[in-house]
């Protein structure tokens with residue numbers, strides 16, 4: 650006879666998300682200020698997985714800051730280094746990888762991410778992004794006369810491409826902890842659609 654008084658305890662959201670990911674990497678994409686670096690690190694902690702930020706990794710291997718790399722070698726060289734670093738990171742897994750905003754726009758990089766990763770686009774509106782990025786000056790692409798207009802142009806160019814990501818999570822005026830929950834929910838739900846392992 651079934652024990653109807655026993656509580657029904659299913660797997661936690663974290664367990665469901667972790668199961669959905671399997672051996673793949675969870676890869677954060679989106680525009681500057683979307684929260685890829687910060688939320689990626691928190692999601693990795695929640696999933697008990699290693700975390701890598703590709704900008705930090707690029708700075709480590711080149712022993713230069715992103716701004717120094719752009720100034721010394723230009724954006725084209727930076728992209729080529731970024732593609733190589735991401736291709737290498739994608740070989741191992743599972744882990745959580747936060748990319749720089751331009752990475753997913755590069756066709757080669759996007760293909761590499763598609764092969765061994767679940768991509769998550771943190772989608773945010775211009776005012777949210779601007780409020781977050783204008784406090785710091787380490788992003789070389791925003792060193793223009795009108796950085797907010799630059800950001801807006803990048804939105805128009807890039808959003809149709811970010812939309813190709815496997816999952817999309819809105820990054821608005823939501824607390825960081827809630828963002829983590831929303832990412833885990835999106836990942837867990839993707840499994841129910843049969844996208845997981």
Ligand SMILES: Nc1ncnc2c1ncn2[C@@H]1O[C@H](COP(=O)(O)OP(=O)(O)O)[C@@H](O)[C@H]1O
Pocket residue numbers: 679680681682683684685686687688781782820821822823824825828
């Ligand atoms: N949901 C959020 N609520 C409040 N601040 C946030 C949120 N997400 C990101 N931030 C802040 O916005 C800034 C940019 O975040 P970051 O992770 O560096 O973005 P990205 O790597 O996408 O450029 C950081 O100061 C971060 O703390």
Ligand SMILES: O=C(O)C1=C[C@@H](OP(=O)(O)O)[C@@H](O)[C@H](O)C1
Pocket residue numbers: 679680681682685686704715748749750751752787788789790
């Ligand atoms: O959008 C971009 O092309 C870039 C975004 C930056 O990373 P974040 O998106 O983490 O700021 C960094 O990779 C570089 O400044 C270029």
Ligand SMILES: [Mg+2]
Pocket residue numbers: 685686687704747748749
């Ligand atoms: Mg970042």
